[in-house]
Amino acid sequence: MRFIAKELAGASALAMMLAVPAQADDYDAPPGWGAPMTEHYFGTFLIDRLEYDWNDENEEAVVWDFQGWYGGDIQRVYIKGEGANIQGDDEDAEFESLDLLYSHLIADFWELQGGVGYQGGIASNDHPERGFAVLSLFGQMPYRFEVDTGLRVSDEGDVSADFEAEYELRLTQRTYLQPRTEIAVAAQEVPEFGVGKGLNSVRLGLRLRYEFSRKFAPYIGGYWQKQYGDTADMSREVGNEPEGTGVVAGVRMWF
Amino acid sequence: MVSTTSTLSRRQLLKVASALGLSTAALGLRPAWANPSGINNVYPHGAVQGRDISLAVRRESLPIAGRKANPITLNGTSPGPLIRLREGDDASLRVVNLLDEDTSVHWHGLILPPEMDGVPGLSFAGIAPGETFTARFPVNQNGTYWYHSHSGLQEQLGHAGPMIIDAAEPEPFSYDREHVLLLTDWTYEDPRDVFRHLKVAEGYYNYQERTIADFFDDVAKNGLADTLAQRSMWEQMRMSSRDIADVTGSTYTYLLNGHASNDNWTALFKPGEKLRLRVINGSAMSYFDVRIPGLKMTVVAADGQPVQPVPVDEFRIAVAETYDVLVEPETDRAYTIFAESMDRSGYVRGTLAPRLGMVAPIPVRRRIADRGMEAMAGHGGMDHSAMQGMDHSNMQGMDHSNMQDMDHSNMQGMDHSNMQGMDHSGMQGMDHSGMQGMDHSGMQGVTPAGGLLPAGSAQPGSRYDQPGIGIDPQERHVLTYSDLKAYSPWPDQRPPGRELELQLTGNMERYMWSFDGKKFSEVDGPILFEHGERLRLIFFNTTMMEHPIHLHGMWMELENGAGELIPRKHTLNVKPGERVSALVSADAPGSWAFHCHLLYHMDAGMFRVVKVA
Numbered sequence: 001m002r003f004i005a006k007e008l009a010g011a012s013a014l015a016m017m018l019a020v021p022a023q024a025d026d027y028d029a030p031p032g033w034g035a036p037m038t039e040h041y042f043g044t045f046l047i048d049r050l051e052y053d054w055n056d057e058n059e060e061a062v063v064w065d066f067q068g069w070y071g072g073d074i075q076r077v078y079i080k081g082e083g084a085n086i087q088g089d090d091e092d093a094e095f096e097s098l099d100l101l102y103s104h105l106i107a108d109f110w111e112l113q114g115g116v117g118y119q120g121g122i123a124s125n126d127h128p129e130r131g132f133a134v135l136s137l138f139g140q141m142p143y144r145f146e147v148d149t150g151l152r153v154s155d156e157g158d159v160s161a162d163f164e165a166e167y168e169l170r171l172t173q174r175t176y177l178q179p180r181t182e183i184a185v186a187a188q189e190v191p192e193f194g195v196g197k198g199l200n201s202v203r204l205g206l207r208l209r210y211e212f213s214r215k216f217a218p219y220i221g222g223y224w225q226k227q228y229g230d231t232a233d234m235s236r237e238v239g240n241e242p243e244g245t246g247v248v249a250g251v252r253m254w255f
Numbered sequence: 256m257v258s259t260t261s262t263l264s265r266r267q268l269l270k271v272a273s274a275l276g277l278s279t280a281a282l283g284l285r286p287a288w289a290n291p292s293g294i295n296n297v298y299p300h301g302a303v304q305g306r307d308i309s310l311a312v313r314r315e316s317l318p319i320a321g322r323k324a325n326p327i328t329l330n331g332t333s334p335g336p337l338i339r340l341r342e343g344d345d346a347s348l349r350v351v352n353l354l355d356e357d358t359s360v361h362w363h364g365l366i367l368p369p370e371m372d373g374v375p376g377l378s379f380a381g382i383a384p385g386e387t388f389t390a391r392f393p394v395n396q397n398g399t400y401w402y403h404s405h406s407g408l409q410e411q412l413g414h415a416g417p418m419i420i421d422a423a424e425p426e427p428f429s430y431d432r433e434h435v436l437l438l439t440d441w442t443y444e445d446p447r448d449v450f451r452h453l454k455v456a457e458g459y460y461n462y463q464e465r466t467i468a469d470f471f472d473d474v475a476k477n478g479l480a481d482t483l484a485q486r487s488m489w490e491q492m493r494m495s496s497r498d499i500a501d502v503t504g505s506t507y508t509y510l511l512n513g514h515a516s517n518d519n520w521t522a523l524f525k526p527g528e529k530l531r532l533r534v535i536n537g538s539a540m541s542y543f544d545v546r547i548p549g550l551k552m553t554v555v556a557a558d559g560q561p562v563q564p565v566p567v568d569e570f571r572i573a574v575a576e577t578y579d580v581l582v583e584p585e586t587d588r589a590y591t592i593f594a595e596s597m598d599r600s601g602y603v604r605g606t607l608a609p610r611l612g613m614v615a616p617i618p619v620r621r622r623i624a625d626r627g628m629e630a631m632a633g634h635g636g637m638d639h640s641a642m643q644g645m646d647h648s649n650m651q652g653m654d655h656s657n658m659q660d661m662d663h664s665n666m667q668g669m670d671h672s673n674m675q676g677m678d679h680s681g682m683q684g685m686d687h688s689g690m691q692g693m694d695h696s697g698m699q700g701v702t703p704a705g706g707l708l709p710a711g712s713a714q715p716g717s718r719y720d721q722p723g724i725g726i727d728p729q730e731r732h733v734l735t736y737s738d739l740k741a742y743s744p745w746p747d748q749r750p751p752g753r754e755l756e757l758q759l760t761g762n763m764e765r766y767m768w769s770f771d772g773k774k775f776s777e778v779d780g781p782i783l784f785e786h787g788e789r790l791r792l793i794f795f796n797t798t799m800m801e802h803p804i805h806l807h808g809m810w811m812e813l814e815n816g817a818g819e820l821i822p823r824k825h826t827l828n829v830k831p832g833e834r835v836s837a838l839v840s841a842d843a844p845g846s847w848a849f850h851c852h853l854l855y856h857m858d859a860g861m862f863r864v865v866k867v868a
Contacts, residue, residue: 026780026781027377027780027781027846027864027866028846028866029376029377029846030380032380033375033376033377033379033380033381034375034376034380034381035376035775035776036374036375036376036377036405036775036848036862036864037376037775037776037857037858037860037862038776039774039776039860040450040454040858040859042450042451042454042455044451044455044456073762073765073767073774105765108762108764108765109493109764140493140764142490142491142492142493143487143490143491143493144490144493169467170464170465170466170467171466171467172466172468173462173463173464173466174462214452214456214459254455254456
């Protein structure tokens with residue numbers, strides 16, 4: 001929890017950076033009339049994945065992946081979170097990452113984001129905790145691949161990176177097939193978090209989604225994942241298989 | 256020319272409101288839903304006329320298309336009543352704000368003093384709740400116009416209405432009966448939610464996107480290689496070729512004089528009569544294609560200004576434009592007035608009939624079209640190498656009618672020299688040095704100084720002879736900007752002394768819209784016109800969407816190649832990739848709004864101030 005306080009301090013500083021640009025006012029309008037057009041700020045909260053996961057080790061988990069933002073066209077503040085609560089392990093939910101980021105549009109389809117991140121439990125000490133400085137490139141590649149990459153430096157100086165990409169194949173006006181991939185790498189071994197040096201893991205997933213509305217879309221899907229090197233060894237040591245598959249059912253929604 | 260603004264007490268307010276209600280009721284001007292119109296009743300929501308007109312602006316519960324709605328009303332109706340003025344009179348238009356937020360009324364297309372123009376923050380402070388503003392100005396023009404709020408997104412809530420100015424002198428055409436056809440787009444959503452959806456989720460309202468089925472259809476029709484080449488071009492740009500309208504029939508109910516298709520609003524005629532239809536697009540976001548199957552329409556005015564008669568079967572009306580057409584139904588039968596949205600996601604129909612209760616068949620809607628290469632003219636970042644050997648048969652705006660029997664397999668490279676209706680000049684980006692060989696000999700006008708094109712001549716990159724996306728000119732005769740010729744030359748025949756080019760810019764993914772890449776909140780100051788100068792405005796649309804560009808306070812004379820007979824307009828449609836120019840006589844000192852008339856584009860920042868000094 002100690003990192004949350006830091007993040008909140010960062011948030012207020014970031015909010016102040018969203019300054020209103022100066023208005024064109026040399027068209028003889030008296031003060032007090034206001035501008036004919038004003039800047040608008042918007043916000044949204046997207047739960048990209050909220051799913052129940054059955055893996056081939058007979059382990060069940062609730063998994064989530066969300067992002068919210070507030071701001072203008074160029075500058076925004078993001079909150080992004082990914083995590084899971086493994087069912088029946090008597091442990092609290094764990095955030096794999098919970099990031100608070102300042103975001104700047106650097107190209108038509110790309111945002112450069114920077115801020116602070118947190119990994120660990122939220123309401124308990126069931127999980128080890130650490131904080132990060134996060135730099136992220138977020139956007140759309142040509143051919144519409146949605147990409148989110150993150151470079152993280154932990155409060156212990158450990159460096160890691162993750163890469164996520166999604167693609168949406170429109171089957172009908174409301175049905176989408178979404179392949180996605182996640183790749184994690186690390187520069188140092190961090191045994192406390194089960195992180196080995198080098199390539200940590202690769203995950204490939206496929207989801208079929210139906211949009212009852214743009215804002216509410218249940219889906220089903222499956223994934224394959226594999227851990228590599230020391231990361232895989234560490235998994236084995238705690239009795240987990242480094243390679244496996246799973247099926248998921250969930251919902252994508254936003255507000 | 257004095258405005259009176261006063262703050263009323265709540266008690267006074269109620270008095271004013273009831274007085275207005277009484278006066279309109281006494282004059283028989285209460286809303287008359289499903290009321291057919293005739294010689295003295297040209298519009299179903301009543302008319303206010305004379306030298307002293309009042310409009311009470313309220314938010315109230317009122318059914319629209321049979322569903323509970325909460326529009327902004329003007330004298331109790333939404334859209335508002337017809338305002339009827341006489342050329343040569345002094346208008347006095349009193350607007351009483353009974354909303355709980357500021358409002359305003361802009362008299363669209365009227366040439367008037369800047370302080371009467373109704374743009375908050377520019378003409379005046381706006382009308383605060385409980386306050387009254389009276390717009391007084393001499394009426395020095397005639398024709399078909401409209402009025403609407405210029406505050407926030409109020410226009411989307413129905414704060415709009417038609418305006419007719421009767422001519423002091425006989426007009427160059429005659430008619431027996433007239434009807435107003437006001438087209439609007441209504442949504443039951445809060446307009447602020449619509450705007451947020453556009454900002455947050457690209458394509459939110461588009462349920463006509465390409466799917467995997469379209470891909471396989473194209474493969475079957477054109478082969479895998481061609482299909483992949485075409486699709487990869489769009490996918491590489493991360494854009495949709497089906498992006499024709501930002502807000503569609505998935506949320507909009509399209510209305511004709513406030514009535515949805517099922518209401519079947521009916522305009523009456525007697526067989527043999529000549530009717531003048533005053534068509535106004537008062538939509539927030541929707542372009543319409545208007546036709547009356549079985550009747551030829553003769554366009555006699557555009558944006559209120561008389562043009563030489565053009566007989567057509569159909570015309571596209573951009574947001575904020577007006578067209579006056581004459582029709583002569585000879586037989587005792589009903590005709591459907593059919594206005595189809597440009598993206599084919601919806602339509603509204605009414606009926607032209609000798610008696611109430613009659614209907615005619617409703618035409619089948621066309622399928623949404625895919626945008627073609629002409630839309631990409633302004634898209635500099637595109638890799639044209641992907642276009643080698645492509646099949647263009649699905650592309651709108653290019654005329655392939657003569658290519659039916661062509662074997663595409665032999666089509667090497669990109670030779671389009673035989674293709675009609677497709678203009679490649681805009682595809683060179685901004686480099687027009689290659690255009691030297693263009694033949695301007697057919698163009699009239701005086702050659703201005705500085706090597707500019709002669710006044711009235713069409714810019715390279717213009718596509719005035721094309722009606723636009725989704726229209727097959729072979730199917731029927733559709734009005735184009737090339738057809739518009741002023742009835743007689745406009746008084747200022749000076750060549751332009753200079754040119755001012757503005758790029759229409761945007762980022763569809765983020766729903767950012769601007770001129771020259773800068774939103775209104777980012778610009779340093781106004782666009783300066785020198786008082787008395789004659790200048791050429793050039794709009795180069797680098798986006799993939801149409802933009803109806805509106806200049807307040809002064810006419811824009813559309814340089815469509817008609818020489819000294821170029822038509823004048825208040826709103827110019829600029830197609831994707833197109834370069835359009837207009838001559839302006841900067842004869843109106845003051846600060847004027849200049850913007851894209853798509854409501855959410857304007858609000859997103861596609862707005863500038865033009866200062867004439």
